[in-house]
Amino acid sequence: MNQTSRMAGATARPVRIAVFASGGGTNLQALLEHFQGAAAETARVVLVVSDREDAGALDRAERAGVASRVVPVRGRDEDDVARDTLAALSDAEVDLVALAGYLRLVPAEVVRRYRDRILNIHPALLPAFGGKGMYGARVHAAVIEAGCRISGATIHVVDEEYDRGAILLQWPVPVLADDSPEQLAARVLRVEHRIYPLTVEAVARGLATGEAVRPLSLPDAVAFGLVDADGPDEAEVRRALGLL
Numbered sequence: 616m617n618q619t620s621r622m623a624g625a626t627a628r629p630v631r632i633a634v635f636a637s638g639g640g641t642n643l644q645a646l647l648e649h650f651q652g653a654a655a656e657t658a659r660v661v662l663v664v665s666d667r668e669d670a671g672a673l674d675r676a677e678r679a680g681v682a683s684r685v686v687p688v689r690g691r692d693e694d695d696v697a698r699d700t701l702a703a704l705s706d707a708e709v710d711l712v713a714l715a716g717y718l719r720l721v722p723a724e725v726v727r728r729y730r731d732r733i734l735n736i737h738p739a740l741l742p743a744f745g746g747k748g749m750y751g752a753r754v755h756a757a758v759i760e761a762g763c764r765i766s767g768a769t770i771h772v773v774d775e776e777y778d779r780g781a782i783l784l785q786w787p788v789p790v791l792a793d794d795s796p797e798q799l800a801a802r803v804l805r806v807e808h809r810i811y812p813l814t815v816e817a818v819a820r821g822l823a824t825g826e827a828v829r830p831l832s833l834p835d836a837v838a839f840g841l842v843d844a845d846g847p848d849e850a851e852v853r854r855a856l857g858l859l
């Protein structure tokens with residue numbers, strides 16, 4: 616019996632979430648608060664995993680009273696990392712994993728064992744501006760350099776490649792004139808904190824009832840909030856181009 620079918624018969628217990636983080640962990644914080652508050656009956660963050668002993672995320676876990684585990688990655692065999700990661704997840708009886716600023720590729724064996732139960736948030740509109748090495752300020756610098764006027768955040772299922780799994784939710788964020796990468800990052804991060812906990816909650820609810828993960832749809836009024844659903848009218852285009 617796989618984990619999902621086992622859970623389908625055991626909906627009484629909250630879904631157990633592990634958060635993987637390499638850095639400061641503001642998304643982890645948003646998840647901790649969400650699942651220690653209103654959503655506690657649906658799911659709990661029961662474990663924080665980091666590849667770095669000095670990750671700020673570990674302090675956040677401690678302050679929240681959540682167990683943590685450091686699984687070093689640098690210079691180690693993928694098989695060893697996979698074994699340690701799977702042991703940590705199984706010891707804590709984890710059902711669902713949320714990557715939140717985790718800078719390492721999740722070992723293929725872990726992806727296989729937790730297929731469709733590992734999520735990630737990326738601070739741009741994938742599949743653009745993703746992939747190996749595309750993290751932090753580099754993402755936002757690339758978006759600005761490319762001249763994009765809209766960026767956003769993407770929540771997707773994790774597969775064996777960086778930033779390539781099925782997209783669950785994207786939220787648009789405007790790129791303003793003269794934005795620095797830091798300004799754009801801060802604007803995107805605010806959106807991340809709003810959308811990630813709710814998306815993880817939605818996936819956890821589905822998991823508890825045995826549903827497969829599927830794309831979540833934004834209401835058109837939100838998805839097209841920046842760009843009118845009917846497309847801009849001629850006058851707007853003229854105005855934007857300075858043709859009036």
Ligand code: GRF
Pocket residue numbers: 636638639640641642643715716717736737738750751804807
């Ligand atoms: C976020 O921008 C997230 O999208 C990306 O890494 C960053 C992590 O920030 N994957 P934080 O550690 O949650 O503050």
